[in-house]
Amino acid sequence: MSLQIALLLLMRYLASTLAQYELCKSLVSTDEGSVWEHYACQPKPASMKDYMRIKVDPPGITCGNPPERFCTLENPYLCSDECDASNPDLAHPPQLMQDRERNSLITYWQTVTWRRHPEPLLANITLSWNKSLELTDDLHITFEYGRPTIMVLDKSMDHGRSWQSYQYYADDCLDAFNMQPKRVQDLTATNITKVICTEQYSRWVGSKNEKNVKFEVRARFAVFDNLLRLLRPSLGGTYVQRDNLLKYFYAISNIDIPARCKCNLHASQCLLVDGNLQCQCEHNTTGQDCERCKKGFKAKSWKAGSYLPTPNGTPNTCTYPKSICYGHSNRCSYIDYLNIVTCVSCKHNTRGQNCQHCRLGYYRNATAELDDESVCVECNCNQMGSVHDRCNGTGFCQCKEGASGVKCDECVSGYYWKQGCYPNVCDEEMLLCQNGGTCYQNQKCICPPEFKGVLCQQSRCEAGKDCNGASSVHLSTALLLLCTLLPTYLLPRQ
Structure with a gap:
């Protein structure tokens, strides 16, 4: 398995350890009133032994039919014990692996003895729940009368149709499985999911x-169905004593599986419904593992909740295209007197009961899906050329008189732009400057000195006066001066 997947498993384990995620939602007070906040959530850890279904193979492997005697490794020649399926006090059926011990009386499942040696004594124990589980601690199995010298723990993710090995156990890993012995604590983040063989729990130590056996699979694997394959019983030594085969058998008194229902972080409770464990799904999800969106709540593809960011994670709620919030809000408020649920604090520039509209000043991006964060685009209307900052559904702003363009930042013919659009004062076609005036940028006529007016249409001279040169006052003054000087020039010179 890749380093990325291994780190993901490790992160999931650490996140679930640091926070329990026991609440799916909480009613909180805001400025808009009381609203529901939704969180990633999961059921509390529990012992799954009460819910597991146990099957043992092959048929007839359980002792007692017919009745038989057996010995113990501590007293190999005192074979006074008996297994009899017809006698409740002497029977050892499979269900005793998961019962509660009472009055310090140990009860256990037991197989037939190895009376057919050298034929292998093989026993398969299948544990199933018809439900995905997530381990919260290591598996523990208690073997009475000695731990097996060789066994394998398998898992199935398809209800027992195929199996994959978790881990191998042997008193000699190289001899039994051609594998070098390893311990789980020797693994690192890069190989934490590696299948190994360990000798830690298989060697005979001579103590009752x-x-x-601690099956150290926590944080390494998820549980679905487990198959424990018992391949060789405890020998009580290094070899099989063929003269006393009644002391070789398997016996299990307890199986402890601390786990929680896998609900994909969409449920905080897991209950027994019609004999099967069932997640009580939230976030508009459904299914035994909350593995899909409810009918009608498929505005976005289903997605498991996330442990991050801690401590509340991300719910990844399934949404309904027309009545929930398209992913633009994760809080809703119930309005009692209207009997409606409305979204609170719409994000991504959306608004409306279900965050289905764009805020004023924004319009719908036709190329984006309704749950896209860029679904609403700012209008950007020109403040000088538009009536207001709102636009229509295609992004066109409402323009003032004379303005044009998508954003109202241009002028129509007959208008000029100057911090807004204003009517032309003059032009080269209809509004011509008169009397030799010239039009400047359609804003004004530049007139000759003797004319004035918007279009230079008005003479600067008053009616009845000579306007072809200097004024009459200036002319009279000049004539008077000329008359004064003229006689002097006409007198004879002496």
Whole structure:
């Protein structure tokens, strides 16, 4: 398995350890009123032994039919114990692997003895729940009368149609499986999911108290169905004593599987419904594992919740295209007197009961899906040329008189732009400057000195006066001066 997947498993384990994620939603008070906040959530850890279904193979592997005697490794020649399926006090059926011990009386499932040696004594124990589980701690199995010297723990992700090995156990890994022995604590993040063989729990130590096996698969694998293959019983030594085969058998008194229902972080409860564990799904999800969106709530593809960011994670709620919020809000408020649910704090420039409209000043991006964060585009209307900052559904702004263009930043014919559109004062076609005036940028006529007016249509001279040169006052003054000087020039010279 790749480093990326291994790190993902490790991150999931650490996140689930740091926070329990026991609440799917919480009613909080905001400025808009009381609203629901939704969180990633999961059921509490529990012992799954009460819910597991146990099947043992091959048929007839359980002792007692016919009744038989057996010995123990501690007292190999005192074979006074008996297994009899017809006697409740002497029977050892499979269900005793998951019962609760009472009055310190240990009950256990037991196989037939190895009376057919050298034929292998093989026993398969299948544990199933018809439900996906996530381990919250390591599996523990208690073996009475010695731990097996060789066994394999398998898993199935398809209800037992195919199996994959979790881990191998042997007193000699190289001899049994041609694998070098390893311990789980020796693994690193890069190979944490590697299948290994360990000798830690298979060697005979000569103590009756050494009967527990810790299957260290927490944070390494998810559980669905488990198959424990018992390949060789405890020998009580290094070889099989063929003269006393009644002391070789398998016996299990307890199987402890601490786990939680896998609900994809969409449920905080997992209940027994019609004999099967069932997630009580939230976030508009459904299915035994909350593995799909409810009918009608498929505005976006289903997605498992996320542990991050801690401590509440991300719910990844399934949404309904027309009545939920297209992913633009994760809080809704119930308005009692209107009997409606409305979205609160719409994001991504959306608004409306279901965040289905764009805010004023924004319009719908026709190329984006309704759940796209860029579904609403800003109008960007020109403040000088538009009536207001709103636009229509295609992005066109409402323009003032004379303005044009998508954003109202241009002028129509007959208008000029100057911090807005204004009517032309003059032009080269209809509004011609008169009397030799010239039009400047359609804004004004530049007139000759003797004319004035918007179009230079008005003479600067008053009526009845000579306007062909200097004024009459200036002319009279000049004539008077000429008359004064003329006699002087006419007198004879002496």
